[in-house]
Every structure is written in C-alpha cells, then in structure tokens.
Amino acid sequence: MRILLMELRRSPLRWWFPVLVALDVAVLFGRSQWWIGVWPQASAAAQIPAFYLGPFLAAYAAWASGRIHRLGFEDQHTAGTRPRWQVEAAHLAAVAVYGGVAYAVGAGVAAAVSYDDAGPGFLWPGYLLLGAALIVLCIAIGHMAGRWFPSAFAAPVICGLACFVVVTMNGGPMEAGLFVLSGGPAVEVSPEHLAVRWGLALTAVAVAVLTPRTLPGYSGARGKVIARLPAIGSAALAVACLAGVLTAGPVQTARASRSAPMCTRAEPKICVWPEERKYMPRLEAMAKRVSELPPAITSPSAFYEEGLRGGKGQDTDFKIFEGSMWEVADSMSIAVSRASTPRYCPAQNSDAEDRRTMAYFELDSWLAARISGAGQPSDIHGGPPGVDQKAIARLIHQPEPAQQSWAKKRLKVIEGTRCA
Amino acid sequence: MPDLRESLIDYLRAHRFRGIAVGWAVLIACDVAFGSARLDFPFSGSGSSATPLRHEIPLALAVLAVGGLGSAMDSLEETAASGFRRVEISCIVGAVSAAAALLVAAEAFVSPMDTVLLLLRGLLIWVGLALLSGRAWGWRFSWILPLVTLFPLTYWQIDGLGRFRWWDWTDQPGSSMPCWGIAVGSLLAGGGAMALTPWRLNRFLRAFRRSR
Numbered sequence: 230m231r232i233l234l235m236e237l238r239r240s241p242l243r244w245w246f247p248v249l250v251a252l253d254v255a256v257l258f259g260r261s262q263w264w265i266g267v268w269p270q271a272s273a274a275a276q277i278p279a280f281y282l283g284p285f286l287a288a289y290a291a292w293a294s295g296r297i298h299r300l301g302f303e304d305q306h307t308a309g310t311r312p313r314w315q316v317e318a319a320h321l322a323a324v325a326v327y328g329g330v331a332y333a334v335g336a337g338v339a340a341a342v343s344y345d346d347a348g349p350g351f352l353w354p355g356y357l358l359l360g361a362a363l364i365v366l367c368i369a370i371g372h373m374a375g376r377w378f379p380s381a382f383a384a385p386v387i388c389g390l391a392c393f394v395v396v397t398m399n400g401g402p403m404e405a406g407l408f409v410l411s412g413g414p415a416v417e418v419s420p421e422h423l424a425v426r427w428g429l430a431l432t433a434v435a436v437a438v439l440t441p442r443t444l445p446g447y448s449g450a451r452g453k454v455i456a457r458l459p460a461i462g463s464a465a466l467a468v469a470c471l472a473g474v475l476t477a478g479p480v481q482t483a484r485a486s487r488s489a490p491m492c493t494r495a496e497p498k499i500c501v502w503p504e505e506r507k508y509m510p511r512l513e514a515m516a517k518r519v520s521e522l523p524p525a526i527t528s529p530s531a532f533y534e535e536g537l538r539g540g541k542g543q544d545t546d547f548k549i550f551e552g553s554m555w556e557v558a559d560s561m562s563i564a565v566s567r568a569s570t571p572r573y574c575p576a577q578n579s580d581a582e583d584r585r586t587m588a589y590f591e592l593d594s595w596l597a598a599r600i601s602g603a604g605q606p607s608d609i610h611g612g613p614p615g616v617d618q619k620a621i622a623r624l625i626h627q628p629e630p631a632q633q634s635w636a637k638k639r640l641k642v643i644e645g646t647r648c649a
Numbered sequence: 650m651p652d653l654r655e656s657l658i659d660y661l662r663a664h665r666f667r668g669i670a671v672g673w674a675v676l677i678a679c680d681v682a683f684g685s686a687r688l689d690f691p692f693s694g695s696g697s698s699a700t701p702l703r704h705e706i707p708l709a710l711a712v713l714a715v716g717g718l719g720s721a722m723d724s725l726e727e728t729a730a731s732g733f734r735r736v737e738i739s740c741i742v743g744a745v746s747a748a749a750a751l752l753v754a755a756e757a758f759v760s761p762m763d764t765v766l767l768l769l770r771g772l773l774i775w776v777g778l779a780l781l782s783g784r785a786w787g788w789r790f791s792w793i794l795p796l797v798t799l800f801p802l803t804y805w806q807i808d809g810l811g812r813f814r815w816w817d818w819t820d821q822p823g824s825s826m827p828c829w830g831i832a833v834g835s836l837l838a839g840g841g842a843m844a845l846t847p848w849r850l851n852r853f854l855r856a857f858r859r860s861r
Contacts, residue, residue, distance in 0.1 A: 255800075256800075256804065259804065260805070281804075382716045390709060393799060394702070397691070397803075610810075
C-alpha cells in the first residue's frame with residue numbers, strides 16, 4: 230500500500246491526468262449528445278472513452294514497467310524482502326488508478342447531464358464495467374510488454390499502436406465484444422459475458438505481475454518450472470478466458486427482465502421502454518398526428534418499440550436510432566400502410582408489381598412525413614428509390630382534401646393490383 | 650571528408666540504427682502484406698470510411714526515424730558542439746529521406762500514384778509532430794503527439810454528411826491541398842523544434858527575463 234501511494238505520488242501520469250480526463254470528456258460529448266437522458270445509452274456512451282484510454286495507458290504502462298530494468302534496479306528488486314509480484318502489482322495498480330479515476334470522472338459527467346431528463350434509475354453498471362475491463366486488459370498487456378522488452382522506445386510505441394489496431398479490428402461489438410457503440414434499452418451486457426471479459430483482464434494482470442524475468446537461487450530444471458508455475462497457470466487461464474470471449478457470441482443480449490412499457494396517453498398507443506421517457510412529449514404529438522390521418526387510412530391500435538414484445542412483431546416494431554424521431558415515423562408509416570391495404574400477394578406481371586411498389590413507396594413517404602410532422606430531415610440520406618422527398622414535404626402542407634385524393638389514388642393502385 | 654564519415658558512423662552506432670533498420674523492414678513488410686486490410690473505425694457513423702492499414706503505416710515510420718535521435722547519452726548530447734549538431738541534422742534528414750524512399754519503393758508496386766502521395770504526406774506530417782514531441786519530452790518520446798493524432802483522425806474524421814473532413818490526411822486524396830498545407834505547417838513546426846536547442850531556449854528565456 231505504501232509503495233502504491235509512493236508510485237501514485239511520483240508517477241508522471243499525474244501531469245497527464247488532466248489530459249486523460251479531457252480525452253474522456255471529448256469522446257463523451259465530441260460526436261453526439263442524443264444519449265443524454267436515457268440511462269442505458271448514457272452508460273454505453275460513458276464506456277466508449279475506454280477505447281481510447283486503453284491504448285494510451287498501455288503505452289504508458291509499457292514505459293513505466295521497464296523502468297526498473299532500465300535504471301538498473303532489477304537485482305535489487307529481486308533480492309528485496311518484498312515478493313516481486315507485490316512491487317509489480319503496485320506499479321500496475323497505480324496506472325489503473327489514474328486511468329480508472331479519469332474514466333470514472335467521465336462516467337460521473339455523463340450521469341450528471343442525464344440526471345434531469347432520465348427519470349428514475351442510474352447508469353447501468355454492466356457497460357461501465359465492460360469499459361473498465363478493456364482498460365485493465367490494455368494496461369496488463371502494456372505492463373507485460375514493458376517487463377519483457379524494457380526498451381524506453383520500442384515497447385510503448387509497439388504496445389500503443391498494436392492495442393489500438395487489434396482492438397479496432399477485433400474488439401467490436403460483433404466480434405470479441407470488448408466495447409459497444411450504443412446501448413439500446415432492449416439489450417444489456419449479461420453478467421456471464423462481463424465475467425468472462427473480467428476474467429481475461431484479471432488473468433492478464435496475473436501473468437504480467439507473476440512472470441519472473443530472472444530466477445536467481447533456483448537451480449535445476451525442475452526448480453525453475455516450479456518457480457514459474459503461477460505464471461504458467463495464469464497464462465493457461467488467460468488463454469481459456471480469451472477462448473471464452475471469442476466463442477461466447479455477441480456481448481449484448483436481449484434484456485432478461487422485461488419491465489412494463491410506457492405508452493402514450495393519446496390513441497393509437499405508442500409504447501417504448503420506460504428508460505426512454507424523455508421522448509414521451511414527442512411521441513404524444515406523433516400519436517395525435519396518426520389519429521388525424523384521413524379516414525381512408527386505418528392505423529394499428531398500438532405501436533411497440535423493438536424488444537418490448539419479445540420475439541413477436543419484429544418486422545413492424547420501431548427502433549429509436551440515435552434518438553431520431555424520423556426513423557420512428559418511418560417504421561410506423563410501414564405498419565400503417567400495411568394495416569390499410571390488403572395482404573401482399575405476387576402481382577400478375579412485373580409492370581403491375583412495379584406500379585404497386587412505387588405506390589407503396591410514395592404512400593409510405595407521405596405517411597412518414599405526416600406522422601413526423603415534417604419532411605425527411607436534411608441529414609438523412611436515401612429513402613425509397615424514385616420518391617421525391619421534397620415534393621412530399623410540400624404535399625403535407627396542402628389542404629386536407631387534396632392530400633386525401635392523392636393518397637386515395639395510391640391506395641387504388643395497390644388495391645387494384647390483381648394477384649397472380 | 651573521412652572525418653565526417655567516421656563521426657557519422659559513430660553517431661549511427663550510438664543511436665541504434667540497426668534497431669531502426671529492423672523496425673522499418675518489419676513495417677514495410679507489414680505494409681506490403683497487410684496494407685490493404687481495412688481498419689473499420691467503429692465511430693465512423695453510417696458512411697463507409699474504412700481506412701486501409703497502409704494509410705497509418707507512415708506514423709510508425711516517422712516515429713522510428715525521429716526516435717533514432719535519442720540515445721543513452723541524451724543529456725550529454727544536449728550540450729553538443731556544432732560538429733555534433735551537423736551530424737545530428739544530417740542524420741535526421743537522411744533518416745527521413747530513407748524512410749520516404751523505402752515507402753515509395755514499396756508502395757510503387759502495389760498502390761496507385763495518388764496513394765503514394767497520400768502516404769508521403771502522412772510521413773511528413775508525422776515527422777514534424779514527432780520532432781515537436783521529441784523536443785518537448787525527449788527524443789524517445791517522439792511517439793506522444795503522433796499517437797495522439799489518432800484520436801481526432803479516427804473519431805472526428807467524418808462530418809454530419811458522411812464526408813471526410815478537410816484535415817483528415819489519412820483519407821483525403823493525395824492531391825488535397827489543405828492537407829499538404831498541414832504537412833508544410835507540421836514540417837515548419839518540427840524544424841523549429843529541431844532548431845530550438847536547449848542552449849538557444851536558455852538564451853531566449855534569459856533575454857526575455859532581462860527585458861521584463
């Protein structure tokens with residue numbers, strides 16, 4: 230403990246600590262702010278800085294752990310009264326403390342800005358722990374590299390770059406799952422996945438700390454093997470954990486405990502996860518706009534966010550993608566046009582098929598614009614091919630009868646298509 | 650000039666040129682073998698912005714070249730005389746040229762001209778930054794600023810419309826003028842850092858204090 234305090238007081242990282250915090254906050258707010266006010270999304274956003282803190286701390290740890298050798302204190306440490314692993318663990322812990330505190334400050338900031346909008350609840354610990362595991366893993370790898378190759382130059386450079394490239398290429402949520410990009414309320418990091426990742430991080434720490442560089446006083450092959458046993462054992466465990474991480478599948482799984490959805494008071498009901506209560510006023514306005522659609526259009530009695538109904542209705546349920554209400558209106562428009570038209574059947578010929586598809590595209594675009602209350606936002610690209618989104622945006626401001634006759638024309642094309 | 654040649658060889662020996670040569674060889678091999686592997690940066694949004702690995706290779710080349718200025722006698726060398734300075738400067742110029750030549754030679758076979766220009770530009774930018782951080786924290790920390798640039802280059806490189814920002818020198822085409830502007834600025838800054846030796850810095854500080 231005293232060594233740890235001494236190391237904390239003397240570590241050059243104390244000058245870099247503000248930089249670490251600044252980096253964390255820059256990653257948190259630098260790209261997007263839509264996660265503010267939704268607890269799981271805020272937790273995932275607070276976890277992302279680990280992706281950048283990890284490689285930086287790996288480079289630092291590689292530099293720091295080589296110091297003992299570079300300064301010529303190797304023999305003194307080996308001959309010291311304290312077991313070597315305690316010294317190494319204290320050095321490693323000092324790096325982890327600085328990194329962890331910077332990371333925690335970022336999480337605190339994320340919680341503070343979310344507190345007003347998000348309602349009951351708090352940051353989800355699963356995501357925060359996932360990021361912490363990545364940081365610890367990177368530090369352990371850096372420490373290991375620094376002990377074996379105590380160069381002041383090559384070890385940090387290679388370690389920092391390699392951690393960055395490997396985590397980028399293999400750590401994504403669809404691969405090893407060392408970090409996630411967003412945390413929708415329908416998914417969570419399950420404790421088993423978390424445990425495997427922490428197992429990997431902690432066994433890596435054990436390897437970094439326990440591996441002896443030199444074995445003075447041990448003679449004979451057998452004695453040396455016995456002295457190396459803890460390191461060999463933890464290395465085997467680390468390999469097992471790595472295999473577990475790679476084979477366990479996606480890190481985010483469907484949420485185990487389903488809570489009651491939160492629905493709009495206006496009919497038709499639009500239901501979302503209770504974590505997303507901050508969207509309620511906008512969803513109420515959308516529900517009202519759906520109820521104001523012309524009588525020729527029939528709407529389903531309720532719309533659900535993805536995951537609320539378990540396995541059911543996966544193709545019509547909406548998703549709140551990066552807080553965009555346009556995406557919600559877009560999915561709802563498809564559900565509405567499905568409810569207003571006869572069931573799909575293959576058309577008689579391809580001309581009729583194309584005509585009907587086009588009518589569907591235009592009808593859907595108009596419905597989406599009506600439901601969202603405005604045309605397609607300028608930062609959204611694409612949409613159904615061949616539909617003039619600007620014309621649609623003008624159309625929804627025309628008098629109601631004109632819009633009704635426009636929609637009826639499309640409905641007629643769809644209903645008039647004969648089945649093969 | 651046998652004298653200069655001898656001191657050059659001595660300098661190279663003291664500055665681990667073998668290690669640097671090995672490092673470069675490994676990097677160039679990686680470049681040729683895995684250069685087209687795509688780094689799918691997770692925060693690039695919806696646009697397709699996968700940067701090939703080879704666009705990042707000059708970073709390591711530059712860091713190595715500048716790191717070669719460091720030696721076990723760093724503090725002694727900081728009090729160097731003009732002869733040593735001459736060797737030091739010719740060595741760093743030579744090292745950067747050698748890195749550029751290696752890069753061009755390797756890339757000329759596998760990449761179009763535009764990519765070669767892009768990589769050269771990256772090398773110049775990172776050399777300038779490496780010189781700057783080497784002067785600030787010691788030559789063996791030449792990696793700090795170049796490594797830090799990876800953060801904006803992989804996190805903010807895409808604007809709201811899915812286009813690469815003007816300063817993203819790892820993705821803008823080799824003919825992009827603003828990025829060459831960055832290269833010139835970075836080289837000037839790096840050259841300034843190289844010229845700002847400890848004794849000149851001392852002199853400046855003293856003059857500054859006297860004038861106050």
